[in-house]
Amino acid sequence: MVRPPADPAEVTGLPADVALVHAFVNSLDLREYRVHGKRMTPGDAWEGGPAALARWLDAHGLPAGEDPDAFERAVRLRAALRDSTRQTPPEEPAPLADLPLLVTVGVGAGPRLVSAAAGVDAALARILITAVDLSARGLWARLRMCLADDCQWIFYDRSRPGRGRWCSPQLCGNRFKIRAHREGRRDSLPT
Numbered sequence: 001m002v003r004p005p006a007d008p009a010e011v012t013g014l015p016a017d018v019a020l021v022h023a024f025v026n027s028l029d030l031r032e033y034r035v036h037g038k039r040m041t042p043g044d045a046w047e048g049g050p051a052a053l054a055r056w057l058d059a060h061g062l063p064a065g066e067d068p069d070a071f072e073r074a075v076r077l078r079a080a081l082r083d084s085t086r087q088t089p090p091e092e093p094a095p096l097a098d099l100p101l102l103v104t105v106g107v108g109a110g111p112r113l114v115s116a117a118a119g120v121d122a123a124l125a126r127i128l129i130t131a132v133d134l135s136a137r138g139l140w141a142r143l144r145m146c147l148a149d150d151c152q153w154i155f156y157d158r159s160r161p162g163r164g165r166w167c168s169p170q171l172c173g174n175r176f177k178i179r180a181h182r183e184g185r186r187d188s189l190p191t
């Protein structure tokens, strides 16, 4: 049986822009199911607050700094982006963080969305601009939150239809089927 990735950095083969937002949304890891008898430990890479976020941003080559207000914006941005990958949209999605963006128009280059912020906000704006760009290219919809409540890992669906339900059909899909079977449900979802 395949082990789930220990962290987003272990997921290989993603284009750089996808890898960046994939790492951002999965910096909150809620997985707590058992694999080979061992329960996974949920965790938040930013648990230490602004200092932990600064370390995370720096490790991902983004502008960093310790800024408590920007930390709140980072948490809101992550929640909003995570919500947008849910297979069942939440009734009240998290509000998107307030980030200053600018549109520049270069000769021959066309309009471009750029960050008008500095420090941590510049990093967050970069994440947001990348997400907007992926969305415009039809790729954001491929970032999907695993349907298993005890997983919620956001995976990049490389299948042709791009409608995968589970980060791992073998692990999360099977767990669902076993539970549905135990509960006598017949309406189990296809993997």
Ligand SMILES: [Zn+2]
Residues within 6 Å of the ligand: 146, 147, 148, 151, 152, 153, 166, 167, 168, 172
């Ligand atoms: Zn999963």
